[in-house]
Amino acid sequence: MVTKLITLGVIVLGVIALAQLMRIYELTSKLRKTGEHEISNRDNKINAKLWVAFMVFLYAGFFWLMLEYGWTGRGDAASVHGANLDWLLNLNFVIIIAVFFLTNTLLFMFSYKYVKEPGVKAFYYPHNNKLEMLWTVVPACVLAVIIILGLQSWTDATGKSKPEAIRVELFSKQFDWTARYSGEDNTLGRHDYKLTNDENNPLGLLTAETIKSAIENMEASMDAIESELNNDSIMMVPKDRASKETDLSRKSRLIRLLHQMEGRHDAKNDNQVYDDVIQTDTLYLCKGKEYEFNFRSKDVIHSAYFPHFRAQINTVPGMVTRFKFIPSKTTAEMRVERMQEDFNFILMCNKICGGAHYKMKMMVVVMEEEDYNNWWDAKKKMTFRSTFFASDDSETASGEESMTSTDSNALVDSTATAMN
Amino acid sequence: MAAVSHEAHGHNDHGHHHEESFVSKYIFSHDHKMIGKQFLITAVFMGVVAMLLSILFRIQLAWPGESSDFLSFFLGEQWAPEGVLSEDMYLGLVTIHGTIMVFFLLTGGLSGTFSNILIPLQLGARDMASGFLNMLSYWFFALSSLLMFSSLFIESGPAMAGWTIYPPLSALPQAISGSGLGMTLWLFSMVIFIAGSLIGSLNYIVTVLNLRTKGMTMTRMPLTVWAFFVTAILGVLSFPVLLSGSLLLVMDRLAGTSFYLSDIIVGGEMLTNTGGSPILFQHLFWFLGHPEVYIVLLPALGLSSEIISTNSRKPIFGYRAMIGSILAIGFLSFIVWGHHMFVTGMNPFLGSVFVFTTLLIAIPSAVKVFNYITTLWRGSIVFTPAMLFAIGLVSTFITGGVTGIILADSALDITTHDTYFVVAHFHIVMGMSAVLGMFAGVYHWFPKMYGRMMNTRLGFVHFWITLIGAYGVFFPMHFVGLAGAPRRYYDYSVYANFDGDSYAMIMDLNVIVTMFAIFAALGQLLFLFNFFYSIYRGPRSVQNPWKSNTLEWTTPVEHIHGNWPGELPTVHRWPYDYSKPGAEDDFIPQNVPLADGEEEH
Ligand code: HEM
Numbered sequence A: 001m002v003t004k005l006i007t008l009g010v011i012v013l014g015v016i017a018l019a020q021l022m023r024i025y026e027l028t029s030k031l032r033k034t035g036e037h038e039i040s041n042r043d044n045k046i047n048a049k050l051w052v053a054f055m056v057f058l059y060a061g062f063f064w065l066m067l068e069y070g071w072t073g074r075g076d077a078a079s080v081h082g083a084n085l086d087w088l089l090n091l092n093f094v095i096i097i098a099v100f101f102l103t104n105t106l107l108f109m110f111s112y113k114y115v116k117e118p119g120v121k122a123f124y125y126p127h128n129n130k131l132e133m134l135w136t137v138v139p140a141c142v143l144a145v146i147i148i149l150g151l152q153s154w155t156d157a158t159g160k161s162k163p164e165a166i167r168v169e170l171f172s173k174q175f176d177w178t179a180r181y182s183g184e185d186n187t188l189g190r191h192d193y194k195l196t197n198d199e200n201n202p203l204g205l206l207t208a209e210t211i212k213s214a215i216e217n218m219e220a221s222m223d224a225i226e227s228e229l230n231n232d233s234i235m236m237v238p239k240d241r242a243s244k245e246t247d248l249s250r251k252s253r254l255i256r257l258l259h260q261m262e263g264r265h266d267a268k269n270d271n272q273v274y275d276d277v278i279q280t281d282t283l284y285l286c287k288g289k290e291y292e293f294n295f296r297s298k299d300v301i302h303s304a305y306f307p308h309f310r311a312q313i314n315t316v317p318g319m320v321t322r323f324k325f326i327p328s329k330t331t332a333e334m335r336v337e338r339m340q341e342d343f344n345f346i347l348m349c350n351k352i353c354g355g356a357h358y359k360m361k362m363m364v365v366v367m368e369e370e371d372y373n374n375w376w377d378a379k380k381k382m383t384f385r386s387t388f389f390a391s392d393d394s395e396t397a398s399g400e401e402s403m404t405s406t407d408s409n410a411l412v413d414s415t416a417t418a419m420n
Numbered sequence B: 001m002a003a004v005s006h007e008a009h010g011h012n013d014h015g016h017h018h019e020e021s022f023v024s025k026y027i028f029s030h031d032h033k034m035i036g037k038q039f040l041i042t043a044v045f046m047g048v049v050a051m052l053l054s055i056l057f058r059i060q061l062a063w064p065g066e067s068s069d070f071l072s073f074f075l076g077e078q079w080a081p082e083g084v085l086s087e088d089m090y091l092g093l094v095t096i097h098g099t100i101m102v103f104f105l106l107t108g109g110l111s112g113t114f115s116n117i118l119i120p121l122q123l124g125a126r127d128m129a130s131g132f133l134n135m136l137s138y139w140f141f142a143l144s145s146l147l148m149f150s151s152l153f154i155e156s157g158p159a160m161a162g163w164t165i166y167p168p169l170s171a172l173p174q175a176i177s178g179s180g181l182g183m184t185l186w187l188f189s190m191v192i193f194i195a196g197s198l199i200g201s202l203n204y205i206v207t208v209l210n211l212r213t214k215g216m217t218m219t220r221m222p223l224t225v226w227a228f229f230v231t232a233i234l235g236v237l238s239f240p241v242l243l244s245g246s247l248l249l250v251m252d253r254l255a256g257t258s259f260y261l262s263d264i265i266v267g268g269e270m271l272t273n274t275g276g277s278p279i280l281f282q283h284l285f286w287f288l289g290h291p292e293v294y295i296v297l298l299p300a301l302g303l304s305s306e307i308i309s310t311n312s313r314k315p316i317f318g319y320r321a322m323i324g325s326i327l328a329i330g331f332l333s334f335i336v337w338g339h340h341m342f343v344t345g346m347n348p349f350l351g352s353v354f355v356f357t358t359l360l361i362a363i364p365s366a367v368k369v370f371n372y373i374t375t376l377w378r379g380s381i382v383f384t385p386a387m388l389f390a391i392g393l394v395s396t397f398i399t400g401g402v403t404g405i406i407l408a409d410s411a412l413d414i415t416t417h418d419t420y421f422v423v424a425h426f427h428i429v430m431g432m433s434a435v436l437g438m439f440a441g442v443y444h445w446f447p448k449m450y451g452r453m454m455n456t457r458l459g460f461v462h463f464w465i466t467l468i469g470a471y472g473v474f475f476p477m478h479f480v481g482l483a484g485a486p487r488r489y490y491d492y493s494v495y496a497n498f499d500g501d502s503y504a505m506i507m508d509l510n511v512i513v514t515m516f517a518i519f520a521a522l523g524q525l526l527f528l529f530n531f532f533y534s535i536y537r538g539p540r541s542v543q544n545p546w547k548s549n550t551l552e553w554t555t556p557v558e559h560i561h562g563n564w565p566g567e568l569p570t571v572h573r574w575p576y577d578y579s580k581p582g583a584e585d586d587f588i589p590q591n592v593p594l595a596d597g598e599e600e601h
């Protein structure tokens, strides 16, 4: 409280002091008989010189930042198309930095050079069609180059992947990522959000059994609500009752849809689902293999951002988005290249999605083919079939998850030592 | 019609002013000059609020998790427990900061103030086409400002989904606390804001088309008026789209519709909405959002064209090309919105089309820059504070504009989208350019608005602090962004897990940025002081302090209803006859007839 009063006092005194200074200044300028609208020669010259000083400050700042931080953080791309994008980015930077220096320098130097000199009249120069043509056509040509190169890279980067690309799904929700590998058949099984269940089917995968289980769960929770509503011995605030009733009506709509789904379902493709492998915490990739990623979201829009692979796409509820890339460096190679022992690849969320948005990430590890195969051979046994049907015994399932995640660093370390 | 009655009014009332009550003069005024000043004062207030919010969250970014008395003073225990900003409120502050800056300071404030003051005065009109609608437009603006401001003080916090309020985040209170009452207030505030802005814009358009004085052809209009005119057209065409987008969002929130919602499970609750598309909202939003950038920018460019020409004592170079580029920018701005959506999962081919249209805008923008620079060339430059700000604008317009070329290139946007590189880009090209332009306008037309002069020396100091501060804040952000740092992050501790070097760099730069931000913010106190002090005590202004050609300087210093005593001036020439060979003075006002044998430009 006291500090607040003191701060307030200081501010008030400051304002009063400034007002007094203004009074004095005004009285003296009245004596000199100059109005505020007449800028003195001296003031003009000072400001002209300040433009040059400012230019030096700006350019010095730019060079300092470039030297000190120029490529920290970004580093070279770790994917095949990323290397191409980096080349394009550098080209664009050369062009725009040239324009930045050229135009700013002209602006600041003209401001300095053509400051008013008593007795010199400005040059009446209203237009010049040739000049204007010049600075319409030249930028247009440069832009044409930029557009053509840019669109080529864009088409490459967003085009279709090869049929043999490894299919992986990344599933986002507030505030974490889950990966689903497509398993032996390299096909991601189907899904429906209504089947989602934190216990045994967090990604809402679609099979005859998951439908059945979802219906059972839904029925159980509806029964619970109904008995609560009908139980006269519980006193309920009207607001709670109303919200329970809406909940119930929503659930009855959902269960109708589930029954329809059950009726239509053809179990022929259920195996595509059952051999899928769910992986949390860390995403493992194999160097040199093409990946076709699909993205889904459970709640709000997120964005799957892999800065080192130069890849990003939003994940949108109700929609599946995709991209592809080929990792070109292993984690161990990156650690050597960047001279950082504990460097890692990362998948970050890059679309505002709630309070803990900034914590929503997944570690990414890229391995040589041999290490990758070792990992995959162990991992591929933990299919959706095994976790779904074992879920009554949920202890073991979660035990296995945590084991794999602690494994990750051991794996990288072994490859790192192999590198050195 | 209104013009006719004012015409009569001007003749009869000359000499004796009928007494106006305080209310009709200062509050429910129909006079465009008073309404312009009302817009300005409201915008100054909102601008101070938004700037303060940015300082609050910058403190968190520079010193994450450290307790700060400053934060607890402004936010109290609920939002800054023990002086540490809460995660949710961080996003709330960012959201309201962005919203106020874009809509309330630089849309309502900038074009509201200067369109009102300058359109009638520079065209030789007695007032706006409809004084009543004009008043209404201000009161809608004031009401929406009040609503937006009040949303900062409610229990569940202000809107927190970013100024772009993408659903589903903004539609689901379960997803973030600010999407409850805070978002409702945001939406209602914006609906009212849009209504006010539409009324205002229609009025500006009608005034420009119908109330030009004798001789004021379209090609003799000052570039300021051209800019306001095109801005108003952009507003009329694009704001209704945001309005409908917002109304659909209101329906999704309150009426259970599914325009933007599909297959969602949030906070453990499975929603039944299906078939909607969140991407639809983004299309609607950016159909306004991109033209909005130019709604913010064009008036600033218009003001600086006028100021640079006047203070270089030279005609603006390439007057017709300047008009052409305003029109080209205005047109193109409607077909580029998709560049905000390259990575939404939109069809990549559609993306390519937007790359093409977006990069086209660079051409008229380049023309404008070169024309400004050529205007300075061989001028006789007088550095009034307004002139300094106008040149500063050209510099930030260049510096921010060039990075736009990177972002417009969809292939490069893949990695820069939603990072601090974008934050740096739009703050420099839109934020700083428009703010510098607005300051330039205030310093230049202050004598016209208040009949008094602002202190020039304080103006100089204010300018240099602002320019250095602006570059100091936003230049390093490019580097933070190129390191991949996402925007709207409460802190960057995630980097500690995977890249210590980048983490160290981001933390270094964040401290530098915050220091400059505080420095720049303190510099604005000089302006506030100068502004309010000069309103009451500044030295009296002369009629045409900057020796300018446009018609507003032919009106008396004392404001009168109908602007000109006696007849309206007749226009004989374009507004840029500065230093014309053969003329005695280095300026020839627009109402001076051509001399014998003189050629019109
Ligand atoms: C004192 C000067 C200012 C500072 C220090 C400042 C700083 C910032 C920062 C750090 C962000 C957060 C970026 C993020 O996390 O995404 C931000 C957001 C933003 N600022 Fe400023 N800013 C300033 C002035 C302005 C001005 C003049 C404008 C006018 C265009 C503006 C418009 C915005 C917008 C639109 C956003 C985005 C809000 C959002 O993400 O929803 N800012 N500002």
Ligand SMILES: [Cu+2]
Pocket (backbone or CB within 6 Å): A173, A174, A175, A301, A302, A303, A349, A350, A351, A352, A353, A357, A360
């Ligand atoms: Cu997220």
Ligand SMILES: [Cu+2]
Pocket (backbone or CB within 6 Å): B289, B290, B293, B336, B337, B339, B340
């Ligand atoms: Cu845009």
